[in-house]
Structures are given as C-alpha cells and as structure tokens.
Amino acid sequence: MPLTDDVQVRRRRGIQEAASELRRSQILLAAAEAFSERGFNATSLRDVAARAKISHTGLLHHYPDKNALLEALLDDRIKGAGDLHNLNSGGGEGFVRGLVAIAANDEQHPANVRLLTTLTAEATSPTHPAHGYFRKWHAEALDLLAEALDDLDHRGLFRGPMSTREAARYINALREGTHTQWLLSEADFSLAAEVRSHLRLFVNVDL
Amino acid sequence: MPLTDDVQVRRRRGIQEAASELRRSQILLAAAEAFSERGFNATSLRDVAARAKISHTGLLHHYPDKNALLEALLDDRIKGAGDLHNLNSGGGEGFVRGLVAIAANDEQHPANVRLLTTLTAEATSPTHPAHGYFRKWHAEALDLLAEALDDLDHRGLFRGPMSTREAARYINALREGTHTQWLLSEADFSLAAEVRSHLRLFVNVDL
C-alpha cells in the first residue's frame, strides 16, 4: 500500500489544507486593509505581511507575487459581492433592490468603498496589472444593469426619457462618482439613501 | 553704486528668472504626463525629471520634494481650468455651458482626465499628501454648482424634482463617475455629449 493512500496522511493533508486556506483568507483581509488605506501601488508586501502577522516571504509562499495577490483579492471581493446580494435572481426589481442593499452594506464599511474606488482609479491606467480585469468588470456591470432596466421597461416600470442603456450608464456613473464624493466628504450623507434617490429617477420600483 | 543696482545685473537676473519659469513649466508638464500614466504614488522623480530632460537633482532644485511638485501641479491645473472657461462670469447659464466646454476640452486630452481621476482617488486616503487639497476643492465645486443652479432656479430654468443642492451633488457625481467609465471604456462615447445630457436632466438651458 503506497504511503499517499494512508488514511492518516490524507487526514493530515486535509488539516494542512484547511490551515492554508485560513492563512490565505487572513492575508486577503490584510491586503484589503492595506490597499484600501494606501492603494495598490503604494502598498508593500511587507506591510500586508505584517498585518497578517506573517513574514513577507511567508506571504510569497501563498501568493507568488504582488500581482497574484491583487488578482486573488479582486476575485474574492468582486465575484463575492454580486452573489451575496443575489443580483441575478428576482428580475429587474431584485436587481435594483440589490443595488440599494449593497450601498447599505458599503455604508457600514467605508474601507471597502475606498478599496474599490482607489483600485478602480489606479486600474484606469493601461499599464496597471488589473486594467483588463476592471475593464471587463465595468462592461459586465453595465450589461447586467441594462438588462435589468430592460426587464423593468417591458413591464412599464422604467421611467427615463432616455434609452435603458443610457440610463444604465448614468446610474453606474452616479454610483461610482457618489462613492468618491462620499469618501472625500468623510461620509457626511447616507450612501444608501443617495443610491435610492438615483434609482428612483429612472425606475418606478418600491425601494 | 552697489552691484545689485547695476542695470546689467538686473537684466541678467530677469533673463534667469524667465528661464527658470520656463523650466518649471516644462517640469510641470512632465509631471502631469507621468502622474497621468502611473499615478502619483507609483511615479518616481527620476521619471518626471527624464521626461523634462533634466537630472532628478536639477528637478529638486525647483521643487524641494515630491509633495511640493504635486502641489504646484494641482495649483496650476485646477485653479487654471476654472478661469479658462470663465465659470465665474455669465451667471447660471455661463456656468453650465462652461461645464460642457470643459468636457469638450477634456475629450481631446484623455491624459488630463486620467490625471485628475487618478489623483482624486489616491487623495481619497486621509494619509495622502493632497487629501486636504481635494477635500476643499470638491466642497468648493459643489458650492459653486449649487449657486449656479440657484441662479437658474430663480429664473425658472431649473427643472429637477429635487433641491438644487441635491442636483448639484448628482451632477458632480455623474461627471466624476463618467470620467472613470470613459477612461475604462477607452473613450468609446463622447464625453461632451454625455455631460450635455446630464445637465439637460436638471436644467432648461440651451447647451
């Protein structure tokens, strides 16, 4: 019987994998904190490592370089957020209500907002490692919102004087710009209320 | 007669000051280029100096450190732009038409847009050297726009269902967010047309 099939070995391996996964999520949390405070470019791996209470070489064992760390963080955050508020079920109403829910959640976590706002702006540069990632994500976000508005339009709940695609562009721009204003004004208005008002300009849905 | 009152000395000094000013504007141009491509944090003084065809220590003679360079650039750009399109004359109509003019100008200079978008996001962090600067600038921009909308409101040219101050917030957020989308979409729509549409949602002015 080969050693790799040994029950104890498999059990030990399972424990190690769980520990490893825990470490990784600690590291991602630390990275989110650091990137949110200083941006991606200005943050050092040593800073992230210190927050995760690990050496910077220990960090590099889990993520081979800085870009890999960023990619893992984006996967975790962006892909996670959409599912969390089930933007993809419940039709047009579900979608726009999900947007308000996200804003309400963001309001309690300014660091999250700063993280995405800063990374987005940095990624605006074509030389940034996450440029392609954000380009794709923004295009997808636009498509999804336009679809949701189309769904509402078919049922007479879209009230804009413009096309649904234009409205989708306006709504996303409003959200993005409002995040910046909210951060710069040090949260002196309600993010959720603001998003609710934005959406009411375009759709006839009880939010 | 003391040497400092000598005519030739004064003339030479005048020439030197003019040359110095030229150098400074070359440096600011180089800084704008570099910051726009890579952001402030990720840009080195050596990079800026190379673009300005000067040594990095030569640069430090004109601007004592990196923050001073940033501050000088912001003063030059932000304070200059408002005057250029005379946002402060011509009342409410003049102001909103000025906003469209700025967008039309920005459309021809994506690097300018990226510069301000990136710096704004970076400055969102309270530890950023330009944090206070952008905070103040955003608050002022909001006040000025709200005043312009008030002026239009008094003459029945404001059409929003919300207050002028809320509308000012929406319009500024739309502009900020649209910049980001425009950069990420690699300019696949017209910035000026978009701003014109935004404004038409709120004011009854021929743009």
Place this chain on the structure above:
DNA sequence: GTCTATAGCGAGATAGAC
C-alpha cells in the same frame, strides 16, 4: 542652475534551513 556622487533606505524576489 545644473550636475556627479553617494548616502541611506525600503522595495520585490530568491535560496535554503528547519
């Protein structure tokens, strides 16, 4: 006013012990 030279630091990444 601009340069060369260099100090002094912190970065990303690798090698190899344990």
Place this chain on the structure above:
DNA sequence: GTCTATCTCGCTATAGAC
C-alpha cells in the same frame, strides 16, 4: 509552511563641484 539571510534594484534626498 514558515522562517532568516541575502541579492539586486530603484527610490528620495543631500553634499558639494562647477
């Protein structure tokens, strides 16, 4: 899987010659 030690690089900033 985590560490120490180290390599190599590029950075900001200073000193001092010209």
